[in-house]
Amino acid sequence: xxxxxxxxxxxxxxxxxxxxxxxxxxxxxxxxxxxxxxxxxxxxxxxxxxxxxxxxxxxxxxxxxxxxxxxxxxxxxxxxxxxxxxxxxxxxxxxxxxxxxxxxxxxxxxxxxxxxxxxxxxxxxxxxxxxxxxxxxxxxxxxxxxxxxxxxxxxxxxxxxxxxxxxxxxxxxxxxxxxxxx
Numbered sequence: 001x002x003x004x005x006x007x008x009x010x011x012x013x014x015x016x017x018x019x020x021x022x023x024x025x026x027x028x029x030x031x032x033x034x035x036x037x038x039x040x041x042x043x044x045x046x047x048x049x050x051x052x053x054x055x056x057x058x059x060x061x062x063x064x065x066x067x068x069x070x071x072x073x074x075x076x077x078x079x080x081x082x083x084x085x086x087x088x089x090x091x092x093x094x095x096x097x098x099x100x101x102x103x104x105x106x107x108x109x110x111x112x113x114x115x116x117x118x119x120x121x122x123x124x125x126x127x128x129x130x131x132x133x134x135x136x137x138x139x140x141x142x143x144x145x146x147x148x149x150x151x152x153x154x155x156x157x158x159x160x161x162x163x164x165x166x167x168x169x170x171x172x173x174x175x176x177x178x179x180x181x182x
Contacts (some may be wrong), residue, residue, distance in 0.1 A: 087165045087174055091167050100159045107155035111148040118144040 084105050093101045118141055125137035156175065163171055 076112055077109075077115055080108060084108060090170050090174060091163065097159075097162045100155075100162045104155045104159040107152050111152050114144060114148050 056158060088105075092099075122137045122141055125133045129137065160168065160171060160175075
């Protein structure tokens with residue numbers, strides 16, 4: 001009996017050691033699907049089980065770059081549009097603030113287009129690239145995100161400047177709290 005249990009216990013111990021990092025990463029954080037409006041990265045939350053956690057792409061052997069990923073990308077515009085509408089409503093944008101709001105929303109839209117293009121270019125490297133190619137793709141992704149956030153900052157500052165103190169409290173809760181910094 002001991003001979004039978006020893007390999008089983010050893011296999012369980014090795015499995016636990018091997019899967020513990022991925023299990024820790026697969027836990028969905030509260031608000032992970034909130035994405036650009038305070039609580040997570042939309043791309044991370046959407047991609048699926050794997051190094052980026054569980055999401056609407058679902059688990060699979062491809063991890064976050066699983067089959068079907070490209071089919072979901074067009075939905076980002078709709079998701080971001082909905083989040084912008086939510087933010088506009090929560091901020092209770094006035095007529096006097098409309099110009100700054102429109103500039104902000106346009107800057108967010110341009111950023112989404114840039115990020116979608118970046119993710120599209122990463123798919124091949126993540127599916128078939130070498131370790132170095134995947135690392136290069138991730139570096140390029142991070143550089144693109146930094147450039148996009150820098151481009152979004154002036155419009156965010158202009159919007160923030162025209163908000164009332166009460167609106168700023170709401171903005172402080174909803175803008176700039178995640179990787180997307182929307």
